[in-house]
Amino acid sequence: MIKVLKPGLATSVQDLGREGYYHLGIPPSGALDQYALSAANCLVGNPVGAAALECTLLGPELEFNVDALVAVSGAHMAARLDGVQMPHDTAFAVRAGQVLRFDFPKIGARTYIAVAGGIDVPLVLGSRSTYALGALGGYQGRRLAAGDELPIGEPSGQGKVGASLPMALRQALGGEIELRVVPGLYYDRLLPTAAKSFFAEPWTVGSEADRIGYRFKGGSALQFQPREQPFGAGSDPSNIVDSCYPIGSIQVPAGLEPIVLHRDAVSGGGYAMIGTVISADLDLIGQMQPNQKAHFVEVTLEDALLARQHYKKKLKRMSELFIS
Secondary structure (H helix, E strand, O other): OEEEEEOOOOOEEEOOOOOOOHHHOOOOOOOOOHHHHHHHHHHOOOOOOOOEEEEEOOOOEEEEOOOEEEEEEEOOOOEEEOOEEEOOOEOEEEOOOOEEEEOOOOOOOEEEEEEOOOEOOOOEOOEOOOEHHHOEOOEOOEOOOOOOEEOEOOOOOOOOOOOEOOHHHOOOOOOOEEEEEEEOOOHHHEOHHHHHHHHHOOEEEOOOOOOOEEEEEOOOOOOEOOOOOOOOOOOOOOEEEEEEOOOOEEEOHHHOOOEEEOOOOOOEEEEOEEEEEOHHHHHHHHOOOOOOEEEEEEOOHHHHHHHHHHHHHHHHHHHHHHOO
């Protein structure tokens, strides 16, 4: 059992998400940085999709009531066990009675804490991930709070103290990020000058960024082609008759600030989607801090599929390295 002494800013239980219910309005949820969650799990001998803790910008304070094997991946929030700093991307032992605390992140936005055996909350629609807006999954359908007690599953026995992620498999975080984008169904609704400026100019993450979507600021306003709006669409040229939203899709309400929808986003609405950030780059968005800069880079669908293939190969190499 793990007791939450302090919950941090927005700590929740997440796994790789609940697929197959988006058409019913239930988003996949799951870790915003799927690679970091998978890495932390591999290091302690868990399946890559085991439930772990996602910590955003401010980490929790956790008291362990049992001996455990723990790994921390993702954002570089220094983990301190009874005041002693633990290595990042490396499995370490925790004894019953010890307390794990975290510094502020130097790089990245979300840290993942995996424990051998996984966080053993109930499965809801096939996943332990928290969807807080729907009070679904995770620990009582919400972010963690002081006093919560988290059950731990039975360890597989494959994890080892000192198991460490090779440098070639570690993530590069921080700095100015390039986000690859496949132009969307409504991209041609932009004026040519707006389409050009969207990809040419730098954008800055807004403070409103969360699990639902990341808002970007600082670029030029995007103008849409004027048209007579159809029945059911709003009056603004950026409005459409309601349509489905894929995860990673980019909408620009009133042409002012692009919003990239993420894993807790609604499944449809009335804003034109000018493009979609490719799946291989969604982890990067989840690690962006407010005021961090990004460039959107236009790619083809073929480029996106190739990037996804490389991403999956990297995950497979990592899994094979630690889990037999």
